[in-house]
Amino acid sequence: MSSSLADEKAATRQVPDRLRNPLQRFLASWELLLLGVAVAVFVLNSFASPYFLDPWNLSDATFNFTEKALIAFAMALLIISGEIDLSVASIIALASTAMGFAVQLGAETPLLIMIGLGVGLLCGAFNGALVTGLGLPSIVVTIGTMSLFRGISYIVLGDQAYTGYPSDFAFFGQGYVWWVISFEFLLFAVMAILFAILLHKTNFGRAVYVVGNNPVGALISGIRVPRVKFALFLLTGLMSGVAAICLTSRLGATRPSIAFGWELEVVTMVVLGGVNILGGSGTIPGVVIAAFVMGMVTFGFGLLNVPGIVMSIFIGLLLIGVIALPRLAGRLLAARRG
Amino acid sequence: MTKSLLKSREIVLAAAILVLLLAIASRFPAFVAPSNLANVFNDTAPLIMLALGQMAVIVTRCIDLSVAANLALTGMVVAMLNTLFPGLPIPVILFVATSLGALMGLANGLLVWKLDIPPIVVTLGTMTVYRGIIFLISDGAWINAHEMSDTFKAFPRETILGLPVLSWFAILTVLGFVLLIGRTSLGRAFFAVGGNPHAAVYTGINVGRTQCAAFVLSGALAGLTGYLWVARYAVAYVDIAGGFELEVVAACVIGGISIAGGIGSVGGALLGALFLGIVKNALPVVNISPFWQLAISGSAIIIAVAFNATSNRSKGRVILKKAEHAQ
Numbered sequence: 001m002s003s004s005l006a007d008e009k010a011a012t013r014q015v016p017d018r019l020r021n022p023l024q025r026f027l028a029s030w031e032l033l034l035l036g037v038a039v040a041v042f043v044l045n046s047f048a049s050p051y052f053l054d055p056w057n058l059s060d061a062t063f064n065f066t067e068k069a070l071i072a073f074a075m076a077l078l079i080i081s082g083e084i085d086l087s088v089a090s091i092i093a094l095a096s097t098a099m100g101f102a103v104q105l106g107a108e109t110p111l112l113i114m115i116g117l118g119v120g121l122l123c124g125a126f127n128g129a130l131v132t133g134l135g136l137p138s139i140v141v142t143i144g145t146m147s148l149f150r151g152i153s154y155i156v157l158g159d160q161a162y163t164g165y166p167s168d169f170a171f172f173g174q175g176y177v178w179w180v181i182s183f184e185f186l187l188f189a190v191m192a193i194l195f196a197i198l199l200h201k202t203n204f205g206r207a208v209y210v211v212g213n214n215p216v217g218a219l220i221s222g223i224r225v226p227r228v229k230f231a232l233f234l235l236t237g238l239m240s241g242v243a244a245i246c247l248t249s250r251l252g253a254t255r256p257s258i259a260f261g262w263e264l265e266v267v268t269m270v271v272l273g274g275v276n277i278l279g280g281s282g283t284i285p286g287v288v289i290a291a292f293v294m295g296m297v298t299f300g301f302g303l304l305n306v307p308g309i310v311m312s313i314f315i316g317l318l319l320i321g322v323i324a325l326p327r328l329a330g331r332l333l334a335a336r337r338g
Numbered sequence: 339m340t341k342s343l344l345k346s347r348e349i350v351l352a353a354a355i356l357v358l359l360l361a362i363a364s365r366f367p368a369f370v371a372p373s374n375l376a377n378v379f380n381d382t383a384p385l386i387m388l389a390l391g392q393m394a395v396i397v398t399r400c401i402d403l404s405v406a407a408n409l410a411l412t413g414m415v416v417a418m419l420n421t422l423f424p425g426l427p428i429p430v431i432l433f434v435a436t437s438l439g440a441l442m443g444l445a446n447g448l449l450v451w452k453l454d455i456p457p458i459v460v461t462l463g464t465m466t467v468y469r470g471i472i473f474l475i476s477d478g479a480w481i482n483a484h485e486m487s488d489t490f491k492a493f494p495r496e497t498i499l500g501l502p503v504l505s506w507f508a509i510l511t512v513l514g515f516v517l518l519i520g521r522t523s524l525g526r527a528f529f530a531v532g533g534n535p536h537a538a539v540y541t542g543i544n545v546g547r548t549q550c551a552a553f554v555l556s557g558a559l560a561g562l563t564g565y566l567w568v569a570r571y572a573v574a575y576v577d578i579a580g581g582f583e584l585e586v587v588a589a590c591v592i593g594g595i596s597i598a599g600g601i602g603s604v605g606g607a608l609l610g611a612l613f614l615g616i617v618k619n620a621l622p623v624v625n626i627s628p629f630w631q632l633a634i635s636g637s638a639i640i641i642a643v644a645f646n647a648t649s650n651r652s653k654g655r656v657i658l659k660k661a662e663h664a665q
Contacts, residue, residue, distance in 0.1 A: 084458075130640065137646050139401070139458060139598045140587075144639030147584055151633025158629045256629075264462055277456050307478070309576065313470030320463040324453050 030274035030326075034289045041293055045300035049265040052303060059180035064249065065269070065295030067243040068262060069287070072269040073195040075241040076287045078232045079270055080199075082212040082279030083138040085127060085233065088240045089262035090149035095119040095244035097153040100162025100254035109169045114246040123149055124237015131233065132226035146263065153256040162254040173250025177301060184246050188291075191239075196284040208232070212279035261312075268319040269294055277323065294318075347594040347646075351609045355616060362620050369623050376501060382615025384563045386410075386608060388582070389589040390515045391556030393607040396590055397532045398549045399599030400450060400457035405560040406582035407468035407570035408442045410574075412564030414632045417481040417490075417574035424487040431490065431565055439561015440554050442468060447550030447557075457549075465583065472576045483572035494570045504566050511559065515604045528552060532599030588635045589614050592642040614638070 045052045053056075071088050078085055098119045099112045107115070121144070130141045175183040199205035207228050210218040219225050248254055273290035275282025294315070301311050363370040370482050395402045412435050419434065421424060442464070449460045483491065494504040501509075519525040527548045530538040535545050568574045593610025595602030614635060621628055 127647065130644070134644055134647055136643050137597050140591060140643045141640065143584060143587060144591075144636050146590070147636025148640065149636075151630070151636050154629040158627060212584050264466060267459075267462065272461065277459050278454070300440050307473065309470050309473040309478075312466045313474075316463040316466035316470065320449065320455065320460060320467075323455050324449065324461060327453050327455070 030285065031286045031289060034272070034274065034286060034293065038289055038296070041296050041300065045296060045303070048300060048330035050301040052300065055180045057303075059182060059185070062182065062185045062188070064298050065291045066182075066184040067246050067250075068266050068269060068294075069188055069291035070191055070243045070246070071236070071239050071253055071262075071266045072273070072287050072291060073191055073284060074221045074232070074236040075266050076270045076273065076275050076282055076284060077195070077199055077205075077208050078236050079146075079267075079275050079277060080212045080279055080282050081208045081229055081232055082215065083131060083229055083232065084142065084267070085124075085138065085236045086142040086263045086267075087123065087146040087149055088126060088236060088266055089259045090121055090146045090153075090245075091123040091237055091240035092244040092247060092259040092262065093151040093153040094123060095241045096248040096254040096258050097156050097162070097256065099244070099248055100165075100306055103162060103165055109166050112165075112169060113245060116248070117241045120237045120239070120241020120244065121234060122237070123240070124234040125230075127188045127237065128230040128233030132230045140290065150256060157254070163252065165249070165252055169249050170252065171249070173246045173248070184250075185244070187242075191282065192284065192288050196288075198285050204228070204231075212281075264319075265294070265315060268315050271319060272322050340411065348603065348605045348609060351593065351606070351613065353473045355609065355613050358616060358620070360612070362624060363618075366623050369620065376505070378615055378619045379508070379612075380505045381619060382561050382611055383504045384567055384584060385582075385589055385615055386611040387510045387511045387563050388586045389560050389593070389607045389611040390511055390604065391559035392586045392590050393515075393593070393595050393602050393604070394519075394528055394552040395457075395549075395556045396587075396595050396597060397528045397599060397602045398552045399532045399535070400549050400557045401461065401587065401597070402443075402446060402553060403458065403461040403583045403587070404442070404465040404468055405556060405586055406579040407465045407472075408439055408557055408560040409564040409567060409582065410444070410576070410578045410580075411468045411472050412561040413568035413578060414476055414481070414576075416565045417486060417568050418475065420487055420490045421481060421485045424490075428489060428493050432562065435557050435565035436562045439564060440558035442561070443460050443554040443557015444550070447553030450553065451546035451550040469576065476574075476576065478576060480573060480575040481568075486569070486572060491569050491572050494566045504570060507562070507566060512604065512608055515607075519604055524548070524551060529600055534570075534600070544599075585614060585635060588639045588642075589638050591646070594642070594646055596646060597643070610642075622637060 017260055075085060075088065095116045099107075099116050102112055102115050127138070127142055127145055130145075131138045172183060177186050188213050199208065207218070207223045210221070210223055211225050211228050215225055218228075243259075247259060251258070270282070270287055271277055271291050272294065273282065273287035275287065297314065298311050301314070359370055362476050368374060376471055388409070392405065415438060416431050419431065433558065446457070446460055446464055449464075450454050450457050467627070494502060495508075496503050498506055519528070527538070527543050530541065530543055531545050531548045538545055538548075567579060589610040590602070590607055591610070592613055593602070593606030593608070595606055595610075617634055617638075620630060621630060621634075
């Protein structure tokens with residue numbers, strides 16, 4: 001990502017202080033701050049509306065963020081590696097359209113799943129090939145594919161909609177595994193753990209950080225930078241396919257405008273979770289907490305009858321605020337130290 | 339050498355537009371009649387004005403995704419002003435629209451300049467905030483033609499020397515940009531900042547302030563276009579010009595403006611906007627569903643950016659170059 005002088009500031013970023021013990025690091029961390037916000041939102045919500053603390057209501061609230069969070073996990077890795085994918089919502093539209101098309105031809109649920117995942121992978125491969133193969137900036141490429149993928153949905157569907165999904169397909173977006181635990185929430189939890197392991201405990205995850213912090217250094221130290229980035233685009237496409245399956249199953253219908261504007265919310269979730277938009281740092285636990293915060297805020301607003309577009313103002317301000325506040329605070333601290 | 343490359347790119351694009359026009363004309367000669375071409379130009383005028391503002395922003399290594407929301411908010415504000423004070427003269431409305439737009443651009447610019455927040459994040463955020471504010475001030479209601487005064491609606495359609503005022507605004511903006519980019523120190527600063535920010539600092543250019551100036555310029559043009567848009571279509575509501583920011587960025591990318599900054603020209607932005615405008619207007623004529631528009635502009639962005647990259651790519655010393663960029 002190319003952006004102003006912030007690039008240089010990021011390049012001269014201080015190396016984290018390794019001498020402090022893990023507890024100290026945790027106490028001073030973004031994740032703890034975010035956890036505090038999450039608790040505060042939870043408490044405020046339960047005071048603001050008597051309906052908030054109902055287990056089924058809380059279970060419903062998770063649908064506000066599970067699908068977006070599935071993409072946000074992969075997007076976090078992609079942003080840490082220094083790239084971005086703005087086409088995720090359009091991948092959902094295209095994958096959903098492909099599944100709807102297959103339904104008209106009489107496809108059954110297993111085939112639909114494969115189509116959803118396959119289209120996601122193909123779209124991710126297309127983005128990845130353009131970025132790593134031709135060396136194009138990912139912002140522009142994915143702004144282009146954002147129009148292209150959704151544009152194909154519009155060509156196929158126009159002002160029509162696909163419906164008539166098989167009844168067992170509804171499980172992925174509407175089914176419950178145990179009591180109030182929905183299939184989507186279980187998937188969210190499993191994916192959170194898998195992505196946390198992938199990013200924090202594997203060589204690949206380490207390579208993602210190195211690539212984001214210093215692509216040239218990564219290349220020289222033997223990391224196949226284009227391959228890592230390509231894999232991350234594939235992963236983001238795949239997770240968008242997964243989200244498309246869940247969302248289509250939950251709505252039971254496909255329109256070309258499905259998941260419109262989700263890319264913004266996914267990026268906001270990732271940035272709110274403490275991932276540096278310029279790449280190089282961030283954690284999966286942070287993104288998980290951010291998902292809960294955003295989900296509960298929108299759900300709480302919903303209970304208070306706040307219209308959706310007002311929530312989007314809030315999300316926009318949140319996106320700018322979470323980046324601006326630490327910078328302002330850092331500047332104030334620096335000024336005080338003289 | 340870069341200059342000749344740029345020149346040739348504009349020639350390539352101009353040739354592509356000519357081929358496109360010829361192809362349409364071979365089956366639908368009425369499309370290339372001067373009066374229809376004037377209509378197409380008039381229809382593309384808002385895109386041209388916004389693409390020029392966006393060009394200044396992109397050249398300084400930033401991006402402004404809030405232009406369409408800015409346009410819509412300004413349009414709503416002047417439409418509401420008009421319903422409240424129908425007697426307000428047009429120059430006042432033009433002034434209000436331009437300064438309100440500039441103010442929103444300033445908000446973007448200050449966040450980028452003073453807080454070092456990446457422009458894409460800032461403008462993604464302000465995009466939703468500006469759109470949301472339209473809902474807050476209008477309560478989601480539409481302002482329809484019968485609520486606007488006749489002079490308010492008629493202004494962009496009045497013809498001077500055979501062309502509507504809207505077209506003249508686009509022409510004046512192009513001329514203004516030719517002067518600004520070619521003849522002023524601010525224009526030079528845009529390119530210096532985008533081409534090499536380090537060197538720009540050493541030559542005494544304030545990088546952040548120059549980027550902020552580009553945002554203000556882009557915002558002012560979006561605001562001005564906001565009034566013209568609302569008056570021309572005689573309606574204002576929350577979602578007008580939804581997704582238009584992508585078309586604007588597409589026009590710039592097609593026009594050969596490098597998203598990495600420092601490369602671009604007024605002619606390129608103009609031709610990029612015209613290319614998209616002609617495609618958009620030709621689709622119904624050649625009987626293709628307007629639903630193709632989105633996919634076509636998406637493909638155009640990808641092809642254009644791939645074309646830009648391959649013609650910009652210098653052979654050899656690739657690692658050094660990358661190292662220089664990464665620093």
